[in-house]
Amino acid sequence: MDAARARPSTSYPRWALALAFLVSVSVLWISAQAPAVHSKPKEGASSPASSGAPPLVRLMAGQAKLDLLPSTQYWIDHNKDTTAPAIQASILSGQAKFVPSTSTDAHSIDGKVLWLRFDLKAREAYSQWLLELGSPLMDDVSLHWQDSKGQWKSQRAGDVLARKDWPLHTRLPTFKLQSEATDAVSYLLRIEHARFPVSLPLVVYSDSTYLAEQLKEHMMLGAFVGLLVLLGTASLSLHGLRREPVFAAYAGSLFLLGMFNLTNLGLLPLFIDSASPLISDRLNYALAGLTAALAPWLVRVIVQPVVHLRLINVLIILQAAAMLCCATWELMRPTWLSYQLLNLGTLCSIALIYALMAVTWQRGESITRWVALSCTPIALSVTPLILRNLGAIPNSWLTQYSVPLASTICLPALLYALLARSNSRREGRARAAGLPSHDALTGLPNMRSFLQHMHGSIIRANGFGHSYGLLLVELTNHAWFVKEHGREIADRALILSSVRLQQNARDMDVICRLDDSHFVMLVEGACSQAQLIKLATQISANSQMPAEALPVGSSLRLSISCALMPTKESLSQGDDAHAQLGWLVAAAEAAPKDQRKTVRSIGF
Structure with missing residues (x-):
């Protein structure tokens, strides 16, 4: 009778895990199969709109910001040495056939150059407008145009340059648009990027709106960094007071996750090192590999599964060794193969973490399950990044901020769950230490x-x-x-x-x-x-x-x-x-x- 009553409680976690697995697989399959998500551009393809100029975008004084991408045209050049004047000449001669852009385009331009073309006209002279690219991780981006005298002007940003050499010392690549005259200006945006497909928003801001957006962004990112520092200080203090390795593992995972987030968001190269582009160019992928290498082991220390599965332990060790080699390879000599191995290794790390969650869930302790649930969303938030790297979905707000959002929600909950579990395990020792001055039954003073x-x-x-x-x-x-x-x-x-x-x-x-x-x-x-x-x-x-x-x-x-x-x-x-x-x-x-x-x- 007791065994029959116990069956529903033990089968529920299996149903929950199976349902979560099916939902995750369905989302991944839909994202990968969606035909409008990943467009493979056809170089040289002709269309009715490709032979004409892009629509003229008028910048009014009352406008705050404008989504520029639907008003642009793109063309992929196989020659990296082509200059902006040569592209302009190719447009006039009809050799470079630009195609209208859409918000779902994801261009794979490894070894190629993506050119974007758009026309802007400011209604008032000397009005300041700024063009912002929605991704901090771009290899080389440059903006070209002709001034009123016909001279070519250009601005350059990207990971190949130090942040101090950018037109604006900001987190995202930002360019100052022509503001001396009210005539229409044709711009050419050159993008060179390897590894994952390029799909970035293009937004034009007025100077006042851009300043307000920057203040909001800095406030939110500052709160995120402050939360990481606060949680790190608390975990190290708890480790020093209680001598429990779980808080040291939490601090280690917090450090790796924080460094990856700061680099992925473009904050680390902005405030730490403005002289070397190595931090923003290679360190982001190396940190991703290092985090994927140590994450399963740190999660194992944190969740502390009772069942010691030899297979999982061996896989964790092999995974860590392989990912450390890939991270070193990516840092010293990055290639397309090292990048793909990092993505596959990250997926394997996520699978190992889910296996640890499933083993931990079977223990049935409420606090231990809270620990497992706190770790799961952080691992799940990496999925949009992997899908973007594989070209399944375009670059978006979700791909940039999924990991910081999951970290903000789950890291405090995880520390609280670890502290609650530690307190429950230390309760017996605390009561034994208080026996000389407290009642053994109620805990009141004697x-x-x-x-x-x-x-x-x-x-x-x-x-x-x-x-x-x-x-x-x-x-x-x-x-x-x-x-x-x-x-x-x-x-x-x-x-x-x-x-x-x-x-x-x-x-x-x-x-x-x-x-x-x-x-x-x-x-x-x-x-x-x-x-x-x-x-x-x-x-x-x-x-x-x-x-x-x-x-x-x-x-x-x-x-x-x-x-x-x-x-x-x-x-x-x-x-x-x-x-x-x-x-x-x-x-x-x-x-x-x-x-x-x-x-x-x-x-x-």
Whole structure:
């Protein structure tokens, strides 16, 4: 019977994992099969629009920004040495047949050059307009045009140049457009890029709008970097305090993921090194390989699967060694083969991470499952990057920001899950360390600690001339719990009673368990009779709330005796803490019992 009941709970994770796998495969298949996503341009193909000029785009004073890509034409040149004047001459002679561009184009131009052609006309002279390319990872980009005197002008950006040599020292390649005259200007944009297909948005901004967009972007990226620094500092501090390798592994994965994000977003070469283009040209792919190499091992340390599968361990080691070799190859001498091996290795790393998630999920612990769920979206967010690199989808906002968004959401949740798991495992050691000063069952301060606090309160009350409060709380149905449900349920009732008292107590108040059915609360500071009665009433009302830890239909029954100390009668027994507490216990036992009255006052 028990085995039959346990089957649904064990089959649910398998259904969930199978459903997630089918959804992921379906998304990948649809993305790869979509005919409009990846266009393979035909060089030299002629069309009705290819022989004419591109549509003239008028830049009005009230416009903030404009999507320029639908108004452009493209042509792919197999000769990298062709200059802009030569392209202009080819256009006039009809040799270079430009084709209209669409937002879904993805041009594979490894070993070739992509030329984009567009015409702009500013309505006002000396109005400043800026052209921004929507990808920070471009090898070589240059903008060419003729000024009013017929002289060719050009601006150049890309990873082959240091950021200080760009027209604008920004994260994305940005060019200043011609602004001296209101005549129409024909522009030629030359793009040279290897490895993944080129599909980037082209946006024209006014100078004021561009400044506002830059401020918003810097604020968001600064918050992301600050979050990474905060999480890294917290994880290293936890590792230093608790000596647990899982926090060191978290810090290592955070560092690798942060460095990859900063390089992929164009921040690292912008703020760290403005002299060498090596950081933005090769380091991004090398960091991707290094992250893919160490990610499965770091995830294994973080999730800590109970089942030690020899096959997975061997695959993790082989994967790490192979990816480290590919990353070194990519950093020292990048080729098309090294790039493809990096993509395939990253897919293998994602598969290993999902295998670790599946093994971890079978443990059934809620905290461990939270750890697994926190790791999964980060691995899933790499999928758009791989699809872009393989040419299945065009470059877009999702391909650039999927990993930072997943990191922002999942990294804090992962650290919280790791901290919760660490606290649950350290709870036994913490309670064992607190046995000399705390109660073993409830975790409340023991009698010695309580009397020390009470002694200090008596000294302060005598010095300032005010009264302090004492509440004697009795669990009246403790004997019934022991008789009807056993000692374990009775202990649960005691623990729940201590929780109810702590929920209503202030930070300065102290609670102690006297015996099997009695608690005492020290209300620190100056207090009045009305405050004591109100506090006792709140405790009595909260204790009657139903609790899952108790049997159905049962609740706590607390009888509370409150006293404003010291009184003349208590001082006759002595002015020390032990005597004052003894007087309260004796007075509560001598007071008449009334089952209908749960709160009683003693001495007032």
